[in-house]
Amino acid sequence: xxxxxxxxxxxxxxxxxxxxxxxxxxxxxxxxxxxxxxxxxxxxxxxxxxxxxxxxxxxxxxxxxxxxxxxxxxxxxxxxxxxxxxxxxxxxxxxxxxxxxxxxxxxxxxxxxxxxxxxxxxxxxxxxxxxxxxxxxxxxxxxxxxxxxxxxxxxxxxxxxxxxxxxxxxxxxxxxxxxxxxxxxxxxxxxxxxxxxxxxxxxxxxxxxxxxxxxxxxxxxxxxxxxxxxxxxxxxxxxxxxxxxxxx
Amino acid sequence: xxxxxxxxxxxxxxxxxxxxxxxxxxxxxxxxxxxxxxxxxxxxxxxxxxxxxxxxxxxxxxxxxxxxxxxxxxxxxxxxxxxxxxxxxxxxxxxxxxxxxxxxxxxxxxxxxxxxxxxxxxxxxxxxxxxxxxxxxxxxxxxxxxxxxxxxxxxxxxxxxxxxxxxxxxxxxxxxxxxxxxxxxxxxxxxxxxxxxxxxxxxxxxxxxxxxxxxxxxxxxxxxxxxxxxxxxxxxxxxxxxxxxxxxxxxxxxxxxxxxx
Numbered sequence: 001x002x003x004x005x006x007x008x009x010x011x012x013x014x015x016x017x018x019x020x021x022x023x024x025x026x027x028x029x030x031x032x033x034x035x036x037x038x039x040x041x042x043x044x045x046x047x048x049x050x051x052x053x054x055x056x057x058x059x060x061x062x063x064x065x066x067x068x069x070x071x072x073x074x075x076x077x078x079x080x081x082x083x084x085x086x087x088x089x090x091x092x093x094x095x096x097x098x099x100x101x102x103x104x105x106x107x108x109x110x111x112x113x114x115x116x117x118x119x120x121x122x123x124x125x126x127x128x129x130x131x132x133x134x135x136x137x138x139x140x141x142x143x144x145x146x147x148x149x150x151x152x153x154x155x156x157x158x159x160x161x162x163x164x165x166x167x168x169x170x171x172x173x174x175x176x177x178x179x180x181x182x183x184x185x186x187x188x189x190x191x192x193x194x195x196x197x198x199x200x201x202x203x204x205x206x207x208x209x210x211x212x213x214x215x216x217x218x219x220x221x222x223x224x225x226x227x228x229x230x231x232x233x234x235x236x237x238x239x240x241x242x243x244x245x246x247x248x
Numbered sequence: 249x250x251x252x253x254x255x256x257x258x259x260x261x262x263x264x265x266x267x268x269x270x271x272x273x274x275x276x277x278x279x280x281x282x283x284x285x286x287x288x289x290x291x292x293x294x295x296x297x298x299x300x301x302x303x304x305x306x307x308x309x310x311x312x313x314x315x316x317x318x319x320x321x322x323x324x325x326x327x328x329x330x331x332x333x334x335x336x337x338x339x340x341x342x343x344x345x346x347x348x349x350x351x352x353x354x355x356x357x358x359x360x361x362x363x364x365x366x367x368x369x370x371x372x373x374x375x376x377x378x379x380x381x382x383x384x385x386x387x388x389x390x391x392x393x394x395x396x397x398x399x400x401x402x403x404x405x406x407x408x409x410x411x412x413x414x415x416x417x418x419x420x421x422x423x424x425x426x427x428x429x430x431x432x433x434x435x436x437x438x439x440x441x442x443x444x445x446x447x448x449x450x451x452x453x454x455x456x457x458x459x460x461x462x463x464x465x466x467x468x469x470x471x472x473x474x475x476x477x478x479x480x481x482x483x484x485x486x487x488x489x490x491x492x493x494x495x496x497x498x499x500x501x502x503x504x505x506x507x508x509x
Contacts, residue, residue, distance in 0.1 A: 140342055147323045147340040148360040148411055158362065162350050239349040239391055 026206040034216060037209035044198065044210075049217050052187065052194040055111060056179045056221075059118025063175060066119065067126030068168060074127075075134040076156065092124040096182060100189035114186040114194070121182040126171035133167025134160050166240040169233040176225040180218050268336040268414030268447035270299040270322055275331035276472075277317050291317040293472035295331075297449075299464075301414070304441065304448040306458035308501060309468030315451040318473070319417040322449055336447070338415035343423045345404040347392040353379055353403045354388045360411035378406045382440065398429040405437070409444060418450040422457065431489075434460055438486060455501045459494050460487050467504040477504040 011031045017023075018030035025033055038045065070088075074081040096117060103113035137160050145155045187196030195214045202211035234241065277292045291314030299305045309315055320326045323338045339360070347356045354375045355362075361371035376388050382402045392400055401421060408416055421437075422430040434457055441448065452458050458465045459481055467477040479501055483493035 138346065140344065141346050143320075143325055144340060144342065144346050145363065147325060147338070148363040150363045154363055158359070159348065162348070237350070239393065 026208045029209040029212055033209040034212040037207075037213040038216065041210050041213060045195075045213060045217055048193055048195050048198045048214070049221070052183050052196065052218065053221060055114040055186070055194065056118060056183050056225075058111070059115045059182070060122055060172070060175050060179050062115060062119040063122035063126055064168075064172060067123050067171060068130060070123075071127050071130035071134060071164070075131055075160070076152075081131075088124060088127060091120070096121060096185050097189070100186050103186075104190035109191050113189070114183060114191070117186040118179050118182045122175035122179055125174040125178065126168065129167035129170040129174075130164050131167075133164040137163050165237055166233070169229060169237065169240075173226055173229050173233075176222055176229060180222045184218070268299075268301045270297070270305075270335040270338075270415055270447060270449060271332075272297040272318075272321065272328075272334075273332045275321060275328045275333060277314065277321065277326070278329050290472040292321075292328075292474075294474055295468075297466060297475060299415075299447050299449055301336075301447055302445050303464065304450070304462045305464050305466060306462035307449065307451045307466045307468060308453065308455050308458050308505065309473060310470045310505065311453065313468045313471050314473035315468065316419055319419050319449060319451055322415065322417050336415050337413040338417050338449075339408045339411035339413040340417045341404055341408040341419065341421050343420040345392070345400040347400055347403060347407075349392055352389045352391060353384060353395065353399075356392065356403050357406040357410060359407050364412075375406065375410060378410065379403065381443070382406055382436075396429075397425050398433055401425065401433060402436070405440065409440075409446075413446075415447045415449065418448060420452050420454075421450070423453070430454075430457070435486070437461065442485075455498050455505070456489055456494075459497045459501065460489055465497070465501055467501055477501070479504075 015030045015032060018025075018028050018033075029037075070084075074084060099120070100113070100117055103116050107113040107116065141159055142155060145159060150158070183194070184196035184199065187194040188200050191197045195218050199211045199214045202208065202214065273296050275292055275295045276290065278288050278290045281288050295314075295318070297305070297307070297318070307315055307318060317326070319340060321328055321333050322335045323340045324333075324335070325340070327333075348359070351359075354372050357375035357379055358371045361374070362368070379385070379388055379402075382405070384399060384402060387395060387399065392403070395403065401424075405421070408418075422433050425433060438461060448462075450458070450462065455465075459479075462481055465479045465481060466475055467479070468474065469476045479497055481487075481494075481497055483491055483497070487494050489495075
């Protein structure tokens, strides 16, 4: 509620400044112009949104599969974890604007380079919290399982895997937030469609309101995805929101 | 619906503890130094302890005297550096309930049965029946965070019993509860063990709890832990903490504890 008021106040101030200061619309369009563009350009925005949303969905999906697989393998094999974890960190420090054009050169203008970049960016924030959650299982609980004669695999299946789900959700939520940035960077490195491409096309045409509208659509999509994930987490893992269940 | 009627409820193990002896002889257990500056820590040194089948032995001692290590030895979770440990299969119950937060009371109680394999329906049936015996009827499907501390400990105890081991190792099982609930739970534990007798080795820092519940109270020295006194509790059950015999024994045990520190 308060957040809504803050947004409304900021929009009002922006609208007032853009109109009263006489600043050119292609430099700072007022929110009303952006809204008009949202309506007038809806066909263009929608078709490009569908492209970008598809890239993001496939990219995050790939990152979730790979990230989960990596986290599980590294967790079950501590030696591998020591060897591979630093490489994972390294992979995250490679600047995406450098990689993106390379991938375009390798894979062309299609879906593959975008999905690769989104998956690359989202992979790390998924692996880290999942791996952490797997490793944070109470040692006394492992001991208890051992006293019941549990095998390594049983302890993983019965105790560790469910305990890791909140970590996986945290990773997915982080991914959603940064996947949009990755998608735009990937599209700007070379593509023929998508919201990032639309944004880049709109600016030199002095269609600044359309560029803002593209940003608005993309941000709204990310917020919606985040909200859906948070909702799913609350529904599927109600226990994870409780204070640690073992505390008295 | 028909299957529900015909599925036989698997009988619990016979309610007589004829097996389940525990025998520790001259046990030593040393842990490697935690930090480079520290020296190795000897938790137990020359410790000998016996529990006859069906006997309730309480072990009291100052903090850090290796009580938990003693239980891990009995449960076979760790091996002694010297001496021998000869114990019937044992199940461990810790101070914290260690219930799985995503699982219901029944699923938690049936954990050991699930680990042991076997069909799921009879396991759940046995767990529900035991939870009902433990006064948790109606809470079978509740998650741990919906239960009170005392209820959670009862679920944890059901889980320990259903492991089906002749020996129970209880590690300060009620230390995390408030005084009132603790007293209730001690009474309740005495009743539950009367219904399903097992050999019990209980570690506690609460001398009164030890005297009220146990057949024998073993007093350990500060680290490295050794047995400094063994007190037989012959007072009839059920015992009250105000019984003169209980009060006298408690004073003796405290004197043994205090005199050696």
